[in-house]
Amino acid sequence: MTDAYIIDAVRTPRSIGKMGKGALSHMHPQHIAVAVLKALKDRNNLNTADVDDIIWGTSAQMGLQGGDLGRMAALDAGYDVKASGVTLDRFCGSGLTATNLAAAQIMSGMEDLVIAGGTEMMSYVTWYGQSLREAGVKAAGGLGTGNMRLQEKHPQSNQGVAADAIAAMEGITREDLDAFGAESQRRAGIALREGRFARSTVPVHDEDGSVVLDHEEYPRPDTTAEQLAGLKPAFAAFMDMPSRQDGPTFRQLINQKYPDLAIEPLHHAGTSSGVVDGAAAILLASKAYAGAHGLKPRARIVATANVGDDPTLMLNAPVPAARKVLAKAGLSVADIDIFEVNEAFAVVTEKFIRDLGVDRAKLNPNGGAIALGHPIGATGAVLIGTALDELERSGGRYALITMCAAGGMAPAIIIERV
Secondary structure (H helix, E strand, O other), X not given: OOOEEEEEEEEOOOEEOOOOOOOOOOOOHHHHHHHXXXXXXXXXXXXXHHOOEEEEEOOOOOHHHOOOHHHHHHHHOOOOOOOEEEEEOEOEOHHHXXXXXXXXXXXXXXXXXXXXXXXXXXXXXXXXXXXXXXXXXXXXXXXXXXXXXXXXXXXXXXXXXHHHHHHHHHOOOHHHHHHHHHHHHHHHHHHHHOOOOOOOEOOEEXXXXXXXXXXXXXXXXXXXXXXXXXXXXXXXXXXXXXXXXXXXXHHHHHHHHOOOOOOOOOOOHHHEOOOEEEEEEEEEEEHHHHHHOOOOOOEEEEEEEXXXXXXXXXXXXHHHHHHHHHHHHOOOHHHOOEEEEOOOEHHHHHHHHHHHOOOHHHEOOOOOHHHHOOOXXXXXXXXXXXHHHHHHHXXXXXXXXXXXXXXXXXXXXXXXXX
């Protein structure tokens, strides 16, 4: 097997994911992907006819986000028609899975130059879904939508309710969650002030060349735990809301499997991932291709892994995924310098720290999705780039990146700075 190397990683700034409020919300989803694909091409003087494939993650493949976004965006970005593309969906893990598959293609010797990444315009997805509902059209859904047989086997609830259920099960308090949310904002504020994201962040331009967005819109770095303590839980209304007409409530779905679990609403906007729009892309190459074309590797892919876990609790797979990828790499928790774990909800990362005994200073040192936002299909690629930038800034060697995905899954990857 040959090695797969990361040559470059880029991402857009993240804009508020509400139609008409975020700077990117008026754009076509493919246009946001174009921004990062063009940046990779220009920054690395790529001959795009050499790109074997573009593996793209997009979770909500509906409307403008449907139709193989990776291939269409590459054509719009001026890539040679020989550069093929495919778009996949592993819910929140899509961008990370795209990178893992790209690395596997190179490591197997089947391909030499692959781009991985993802896009999610949550402003558009929300608007599109609402438009269908208002028109009386049933939108395509996930999590076994309409499959009552599956729900009987594996009841799947609202993700926020699942987060609150895990907190109850693990004895993680509202104060613990609020402290984590405030720390994410504090760290992100420092990172932004010090320009720690500058190398990877590229602006988004409109068709006339004007800059649409060149900064992060979502963070509130002055947020304190005391302020968060005053926020009302976001998922209280979902607890006893029917999951479908005349069906069980979201609380009852979890209690079908965990009948004695008393779930209290704890998470809120300040301890949940931000709703944003954004895209990210990673350029990977074999050692032979990089050497022949003057591309300087920044990191080596050490190991990748996928894990499935309980779909009812839904959010607990990052811990077993981390253990699996560490075992594949022959490394221990102590060997990892940077952990990037998606802050889907504060309970996910808090549990990760406690279960694995991770040094808090090593996990999401520049903040995470609570402060910066979570553009679903793009986030995995964002986190890999963030980890790589931090390894280079701090002089660390290894980074482990993982994230929960709906359905009770988690992909993971370990990279080594070179």
